[in-house]
Amino acid sequence: MSPGRRSALAAAPRRQAPVFAALGDETRLSLVGKLCGESPQSISRLTEGSDVTRQAISKHLRVLEGAGIVRGQRRGRETLFRLEPRALDQARRYLDQVSAEWGRALAGLKAYLEE
């Protein structure tokens, strides 16, 4: 068996889990939503309308940045955050892989049952 496909899913957890973990918070997911609409936004801007403190938002942004989902850049006296689509793309691709693998397994089972 080639070192592809099969081990791909087995090796993925270590890389993908942190990304999913970062997305696994309501506040952070909202931030992603906001940032995907209007791309570079400052922390105070992102705090508007939220029910938590600016510091909380700041921490959340650092978490997202740590997972590679977002990137912050200081500009003057404010830090602008923008989406980093690569990480989200990889997460999406992982889910695609699971779907595909699951589909294959199901097809295999079906074939086995019908034989």
Add this chain to the structure above:
Amino acid sequence: MSPGRRSALAAAPRRQAPVFAALGDETRLSLVGKLCGESPQSISRLTEGSDVTRQAISKHLRVLEGAGIVRGQRRGRETLFRLEPRALDQARRYLDQVSAEWGRALAGLKAYLEE
């Protein structure tokens, strides 16, 4: 504006965050990987090869079940768990939406800059 698209992303966090949170753990993501290969497996079976206790695995499975990612069914003296593809599909769709929205925003910005 129709009540679709735009509010879709805004309303999503509450529904999607728990799913991502459930996936945001290395052990649980491994379980998903195992279950997507061979579909119905018992808890002890899923514990094999893991470096944590059966109870830990059991708890993780409950978390996944709570998020709708997995479904367990008692069969004799063992509980068989199988993947529930719907939740993962929705997560995937969410990421697709973010991608699309982000792409549109980027296109809009580009158009604005070039005009």
Add this chain to the structure above:
DNA sequence: GCCACGGGCAACGAATTGGTTGCATGTAAC
């Protein structure tokens, strides 16, 4: 009937997380 296997339940502990407040600092604006 007896024993081994597969799990559930509960209590507990250590570590992490999500949030706060208070204060310090650099930058923009006037």
Add this chain to the structure above:
DNA sequence: GTTACATGCAACCAATTCGTTGCCCGTGGC
């Protein structure tokens, strides 16, 4: 230069999470 704004940093707190151990119970095999 003074003032207001945007942020960083640190300490701290409550709640949750991940994992353990110990014990009990139902089921299956012999």
